[in-house]
Amino acid sequence: MNCLASNRKVMIQQLEGSCRAHGLALTVQRRVIMESLAERTDHPTADQLYETVRTRLRGISRTTVYQVLETLVGIGAVQKISNPEAKARFDADTARHHHLYCVGCQKIHDVHDPSLNDLVLPPDRLAGFSVTDFSIQFSGLCPDCNSLHQ
Amino acid sequence: MNCLASNRKVMIQQLEGSCRAHGLALTVQRRVIMESLAERTDHPTADQLYETVRTRLRGISRTTVYQVLETLVGIGAVQKISNPEAKARFDADTARHHHLYCVGCQKIHDVHDPSLNDLVLPPDRLAGFSVTDFSIQFSGLCPDCNSLHQ
DNA sequence: GTTAATGCAAAGCATTTGCACACGT
DNA sequence: ACGTGTGCAAATGCTTTGCATTAAC
Numbered sequence: 001m002n003c004l005a006s007n008r009k010v011m012i013q014q015l016e017g018s019c020r021a022h023g024l025a026l027t028v029q030r031r032v033i034m035e036s037l038a039e040r041t042d043h044p045t046a047d048q049l050y051e052t053v054r055t056r057l058r059g060i061s062r063t064t065v066y067q068v069l070e071t072l073v074g075i076g077a078v079q080k081i082s083n084p085e086a087k088a089r090f091d092a093d094t095a096r097h098h099h100l101y102c103v104g105c106q107k108i109h110d111v112h113d114p115s116l117n118d119l120v121l122p123p124d125r126l127a128g129f130s131v132t133d134f135s136i137q138f139s140g141l142c143p144d145c146n147s148l149h150q
Numbered sequence: 151m152n153c154l155a156s157n158r159k160v161m162i163q164q165l166e167g168s169c170r171a172h173g174l175a176l177t178v179q180r181r182v183i184m185e186s187l188a189e190r191t192d193h194p195t196a197d198q199l200y201e202t203v204r205t206r207l208r209g210i211s212r213t214t215v216y217q218v219l220e221t222l223v224g225i226g227a228v229q230k231i232s233n234p235e236a237k238a239r240f241d242a243d244t245a246r247h248h249h250l251y252c253v254g255c256q257k258i259h260d261v262h263d264p265s266l267n268d269l270v271l272p273p274d275r276l277a278g279f280s281v282t283d284f285s286i287q288f289s290g291l292c293p294d295c296n297s298l299h300q
Numbered sequence: 301g302t303t304a305a306t307g308c309a310a311a312g313c314a315t316t317t318g319c320a321c322a323c324g325t
Numbered sequence: 326a327c328g329t330g331t332g333c334a335a336a337t338g339c340t341t342t343g344c345a346t347t348a349a350c
Contacts, residue, residue, distance in 0.1 A: 011242075023304095024304085024305090025303090025304065025305065025348080025349045025350065026349080026350095027304095027305065027306080027348075027349070028348090029305080029306070030305090034242070037240060037241075037242040038242040041243070041260060042257065042258070043239040043240065043241050043249075043258045044239065044240065045237045045238060045239055045240075045339085046238060046240065046339080046340080047338090047339070047340095049240065059307085060306085060307085061306065061307040061308070062307095062340095063306075063307065063308075063340090063341080063342090064305080064306055064307070066339090066340060066341075067305085067306080067341090068305090068306095069238075069240055071305095072240075073240075076244060077242075077244070078240055078241065078242055078244065079240070079241050079243075079244050080238055080239070080240055080241075081238075081239045081240070081241055081249060081258070081285075082232055082236070082237070082238050082239055086232070086236055086237055086238040086339090086340090087195045087232070087236055087313095087314070088195060088196060088219075088230055088231075088232050088236040088314085088315085089193040089194065089195055089230070089231045089232055090187055090193065090194060090195075090196065090199065090219055090223075090228055090229070090230055090231070091187075091193050091228065091229050091230075091231055092161075092184070092187040092188040092227075092228055093191070093229075094226060094227070094228065094229050099193075099231060100279050100281070102279075103282075107192065108192070108193045108231065109279070110191060111277070111279070113277075127261070127263075127293070128292070128293030128296065129250050129252075129259070129261070129288065129290055129291065129292055129293065129296075130290045130291045130296055131250070131288045131289070131290040132253075132289060132290045132291075133288070133289050133290070134286055134287060134288040134289065135231075135286070135287050136284055136285070136286050136287075137284060137285050137286075137287065138279065138281045138283070138284040139281070139282060139283050139284065140279055140280045140281040140282045140283070141279065141280045141282075142278070142279055143277070143278030143279065146278065146279075146280055173329095174329085174330090175323080175324050175325065175328095175329065175330065176324080176325095177323075177324070177329095177330065177331080178323090178324095179330080179331070180330090195314085196314080196315080197313085197314070197315095209332085210331085210332085211331065211332045211333070212314095212315090212332095213315090213316080213317090213331075213332065213333075213334095214330080214331055214332070216314090216315065216316075217316090217330085217331080218330090218331095221330095236314090236315090237338095237339070238339085238340085
């Protein structure tokens with residue numbers, strides 16, 4: 001058995017476990033979508049993934065791909081890269097600073113902490129990448145939401 | 151003269167300078183959009199900003215707000231927070247890892263570097279925030295684009 | 301057999317485009 | 326005066342919704 005096949009088997013078992021744990025059915029669609037996403041590393045959009053998936057499961061609907069992806073994010077089997085609603089957001093502060101997304105109020109707060117800038121810059125070549133800039137996205141609870149939750 | 155008024159004046163002078171430097175006209179719309187964005191720290195979407203701007207410049211078009219924001223990003227007066235095309239992208243790898251956006255090929259590459267995970271976690275309370283997770287977005291050139299550019 | 305998931309069609313937003321008019325230089 | 330920027334209307338693209346059908350448990 002080759003490595004890919006073995007990984008896939010493990011991955012599907014994990015998916016099965018996660019679904020069970022959340023009382024979700026392990027449908028063909030969920031399995032194929034999970035598999036198709038797991039074997040690529042190019043961070044596809046829902047639509048790009050749909051194009052792959054439809055060749056394996058003819059008749060699958062675009063809606064299903066969108067829905068299943070959100071479900072998989074919900075059970076922690078997949079992560080979504082981008083700010084949560086995937087809308088463009090703008091900031092007049094162009095100095096280097098970082099952002100905290102509050103899972104309580106869904107707002108984005110600035111994090112001005114100069115120490116963070118030094119912490120990460122040193123490796124300015126990571127495995128052949130020339131890095132010109134970076135930004136850290138934190139997620140958690142802002143002070144206001146913090147006090148509500150205790 | 152109060153502090154806000156003074157900041158605004160400086161900001162507008164900077165905008166004027168940036169526009170000149172790029173051969174762009176300093177239009178009323180650009181000024182008001184820049185001002186409106188600069189006085190808030192809540193990282194509005196283009197549409198949210200439009201709602202504010204239209205109360206100050208009746209008749210301004212939504213299109214203009216979208217266009218001007220992109221122009222301002224182009225001259226570095228404003229930054230856009232989110233992945234560049236603001237579409238949702240998905241990743242089956244849920245382990246902590248970071249992302250490099252290549253400005254050459256526009257692809258998002260994974261950066262698996264365990265040292266980065268230790269570097270930043272320590273301050274798990276930043277000014278009252280409880281941080282549960284974080285992710286670093288690098289931008290720069292991937293190895294392939296790097297070799298093309300030299 | 302029950303309940304939840306899928307598929308379809310259509311609607312809903314966010315964003316972009318093409319072109320005529322107006323404004324900044 | 327010239328050329329760029331703006332406004333409008335319409336198109337496009339991504340994503341969501343309501344509801345009937347189908348499949349998983």
